[in-house]
Amino acid sequence: MSLVFYRKYRPQTFAEVINQKTTIKTLTSALKQGKISHAYLFCGPRGTGKTSVARLMAKALNCQNRKPNEYEPCNKCESCQEINEGHSLDLIEIDAASNRGIDDIRSLKENVKFPPLKSKYKIFIIDEAHQLTKEAFNALLKTLEEPPSYIVFILATTEPEKLPATILSRVERYDFKKLALTDIIGRLKEICEKEKIKYEEEALRLIALYSEGGLRDAESLLGQLALVTNQNITKEAVEGLMGAINLEKIRHFVDLLNKKDKMKAIEFVNKIYDEGYDLDVFNKEVIDYLRKLLLLKISPSLGNILEKEATEEEMSTLFKQAQNWETNTLERLLRKLVEVQWQLKTSPVPTLPLELFLSEELI
Numbered sequence: 375m376s377l378v379f380y381r382k383y384r385p386q387t388f389a390e391v392i393n394q395k396t397t398i399k400t401l402t403s404a405l406k407q408g409k410i411s412h413a414y415l416f417c418g419p420r421g422t423g424k425t426s427v428a429r430l431m432a433k434a435l436n437c438q439n440r441k442p443n444e445y446e447p448c449n450k451c452e453s454c455q456e457i458n459e460g461h462s463l464d465l466i467e468i469d470a471a472s473n474r475g476i477d478d479i480r481s482l483k484e485n486v487k488f489p490p491l492k493s494k495y496k497i498f499i500i501d502e503a504h505q506l507t508k509e510a511f512n513a514l515l516k517t518l519e520e521p522p523s524y525i526v527f528i529l530a531t532t533e534p535e536k537l538p539a540t541i542l543s544r545v546e547r548y549d550f551k552k553l554a555l556t557d558i559i560g561r562l563k564e565i566c567e568k569e570k571i572k573y574e575e576e577a578l579r580l581i582a583l584y585s586e587g588g589l590r591d592a593e594s595l596l597g598q599l600a601l602v603t604n605q606n607i608t609k610e611a612v613e614g615l616m617g618a619i620n621l622e623k624i625r626h627f628v629d630l631l632n633k634k635d636k637m638k639a640i641e642f643v644n645k646i647y648d649e650g651y652d653l654d655v656f657n658k659e660v661i662d663y664l665r666k667l668l669l670l671k672i673s674p675s676l677g678n679i680l681e682k683e684a685t686e687e688e689m690s691t692l693f694k695q696a697q698n699w700e701t702n703t704l705e706r707l708l709r710k711l712v713e714v715q716w717q718l719k720t721s722p723v724p725t726l727p728l729e730l731f732l733s734e735e736l737i
């Protein structure tokens with residue numbers, strides 16, 4: 375059983391790419407006409423196909439069987455196969471998150487000087503491009519200004535607004551969109567059929583909803599669920615897994631409250647809000663959690679009340695966490711959070727009630 379559906383089901387042809395119609399149309403018709411740019415920028419949310427399409431471009435550009443007026447890579451020739459297996463010498467993939475410095479770009483610049491070893495083009499895919507340092511951008515810029523004819527850069531990023539204008543003006547930009555709910559569900563169904571996984575319709579809908587338009591998250595959730603449910607994905611199983619993910623979030627936030635880490639806590643609230651989390655629900659869950667700690671603080675024997683709401687493992691974490699709290703702090707925070715719960719319904723800025731709470735109470 376495979377946990378890595380998102381790798382196994384990476385699109386191998388342009389036709390298999392879901393949703394990104396305009397992008398695919400423009401890229402493929404340029405390929406047909408042989409109009410190749412030397413620098414592309416693929417931007418858009420996580421798991422929407424940027425890296426997949428970058429690799430497809432690389433394959434198509436270097437495919438030995440592709441005729442002038444075609445665009446699909448054959449996936450059979452030596453070049454296509456080497457790219458599929460991840461060891462093509464003429465496709466260099468750089469993760470800017472871990473190679474962000476000037477030295478890395480210098481060696482890239484050296485590399486640019488040499489023509490491709492076996493293929494027509496030497497292609498650089500720079501993932502998470504927004505992570506490059508300013509110096510690295512400057513170095514890259516010089517190469518982008520006058521690239522040798524055999525060089526193609528493909529930058530990919532989730533945060534294009536962090537790229538300098540000088541770079542933006544030198545690339546051909548494509549915006550990848552979140553995938554529609556029905557498309558994600560459709561893809562999950564296809565995978566279930568191929569992998570002989572049984573499923574409830576509602577279960578797939580929940581997975582799709584939860585992954586917020588990103589197919590990778592949906593596919594990897596599907597993989598985890600197939601594994602824990604022994605290939606029979608029910609609505610309950612999905613809810614269970616999501617509950618566990620939520621609980622992780624709440625625990626993390628409660629730890630930040632305990633450490634009085636205002637900054638991280640405010641960042642965290644904004645992050646989950648951006649991820650589409652309902653702050654109303656989040657706050658209520660935090661209240662529930664702190665209440666449990668308070669009860670255990672008053673007396674461990676009150677744990678009886680909680681046992682029907684929490685598993686054994688959860689109870690032991692709760693007992694441990696309770697030791698780090700003062701009863702009166704819990705009382706104070708809980709009283710305020712109940713006020714926050716009301717304020718959340720009417721606040722003009724959705725995150726503000728929690729931010730004010732953190733700013734005033736974490737002292």
Ligand SMILES: Nc1ncnc2c1ncn2[C@@H]1O[C@H](COP(=O)(O)OP(=O)(O)OP(=O)(O)O)[C@@H](O)[C@H]1O
Pocket residue numbers: 379380381382383384385390391392393394418419420421422423424425426427530531532588589590591593
């Ligand atoms: N548009 C799409 N069509 C088909 N499959 C997709 C699409 N987008 C994502 N996927 C699936 O999700 C996986 C990850 O996609 P990919 O690596 O291309 O995303 P990404 O946009 O580069 O994400 P990130 O910003 O996190 O790097 C793919 O292997 C594929 O299984």
Ligand SMILES: [Mg+2]
Pocket residue numbers: 424425426501530
């Ligand atoms: Mg990617």
Ligand SMILES: [Zn+2]
Pocket residue numbers: 436437438439440447448449450451452453454455
């Ligand atoms: Zn080929």
